[in-house]
Every structure is written in C-alpha cells, then in structure tokens.
Amino acid sequence: MKWKKIGDILIVDSKFSEDNIDSLKSIAAKHQVKSIIKVDKIEGQKREPAVSLIYGNETETIHKENGCLFNLDLSKVMWAKGNNNERLRIAKLVKDGETVVDMFAGIGYFSIPIGVHSQAKEIISIEINPNSYHFLKNNIELNKINEKAKYERMIPVLGDCAIEAPKYSADRVLMGYVKTTHHFLKPAMECIKDGGIIHYHETVPDKLIETRPYERLKEVAWDCGEREVEVLNIQNIKRYAPGVEHIVLDARIF
C-alpha cells in the first residue's frame, strides 16, 4: 500500500485494505493529518477522482510545493505527486516577459509555479472542469499573483482549450495532459508564435519515445502552414504503466 500526504490529508491508493487501518492511523497521527482518503481511480477527460473517506470527514486542504500554495478538494480534483519536479522545471524555463498559455491548467499545477517563480508577462490558464476552475481562481488569489503584479497577469479561462487556445498568441504553450494530448496539437499550433516553445506531454511505449511524439508534432506543424519543429529536449516524467512512460517533449516551432 502506498500513501502520500497532500496538505493535511493522507491519500492511499486502491490497494488499501481494512487490515492496514491501524498502521495507517498511526501514520496519520505521526503526520498530523485530519483525514485519510482512498483514491480508487481518476476518470474521464476532466480527471475526476473516485474516492472514499477512510478516516475523518474533510477533503479540502492547502498543499505546499516548490514555494507555492495549492487549495484543492481531493474528492473533486486530482493531484499527481509524481509531476512535482516537472512543475518546477517548467517554471524555471520561462523567460522574462513571455506570454504563456496553459491548455490543461487544472487547479494551476503548472500555471501557479510559473506565476510565482517567473517573470512571465501573462499566463492564460484554460480549464474545462468547473471544479478545477474554482480552485484555479482560489490559487491565483492565495499566491497573490495578480495582487503582486497589480494587473491581471494570470487569466483563468473556463472552457475547452481546443476553442480557447487559438484566440491567444503565446511564446510558450503547455500541454500537460495525457492519453489524447495529440488531438489538441492543432489548437496549440494555432496559438504558438514563430520561435515559440510547446511542451507536449504523451504517454508513450518505451521503444517509441524518440520517434512518435516528434512525428506527431512534425505532421501537425506541417499541416498548419508548413511550420518546422526543432526538438529541444525529451524529459521522462514518470512510469505510467509497464513499458509505458509519461514524457514531455520540448519543441521550438518556426
């Protein structure tokens, strides 16, 4: 059984059984958590968790990571602990004055660290799930991103990124989504400026890591005005399934 602490709540995976409850309660006491939640699965396009409460009755918390605060309700929105290094890596890549479009913003997993750690001029954070959008707006306030900038530097948008992203022109586009990310490459291409960078996530069989993500980008770039793709980096994020890796390809489009 695996467990992780998110804010002051402990999360266990679907392998939890009643036999583990005593050891779990002592872990909960040691780490001073108010609830223990079992996450059975994370489902659908909106990445909604199916959970049950094992101990306590509160599911909302504030989690601290990489100097950022994230308000979330673990019964309504997901938290991928394995992505913590990637969340900070991206924030550190952002250059002063950039316009960033986060196509799958969630509660601000990538957008908030960018707002906190970079000097991006504007961060447009698009999210389709109203629950995630609610916490995204809370997190912009909690981290005082617009308050410190004294203008609406981080702009939350409730909607489908396939429709919303092409309305903007970005130096950097984040595609922090898995399984069907390639279906959204066209709107990403329509949003990215000449010389801009796309961070394209994919869950990919090991033997295709060096080829399939690049081929997919190259094909859509060519179809969207004969644009070219320069691969800057391929970053492994985490094991997604046996033989399948969650990777992100950083690519310049020109």
Ligand SMILES: C[S@@+](CC[C@H](N)C(=O)[O-])C[C@H]1O[C@@H](n2cnc3c(N)ncnc32)[C@H](O)[C@@H]1O
């Ligand atoms: C949960 S995030 C992925 C996790 C994140 N990369 C991390 O670091 O933890 C993906 C988000 O994309 C949202 N989403 C899915 N399809 C979308 C679409 N077409 N437009 C905007 N948001 C979308 C989901 O609702 C979800 O909140």
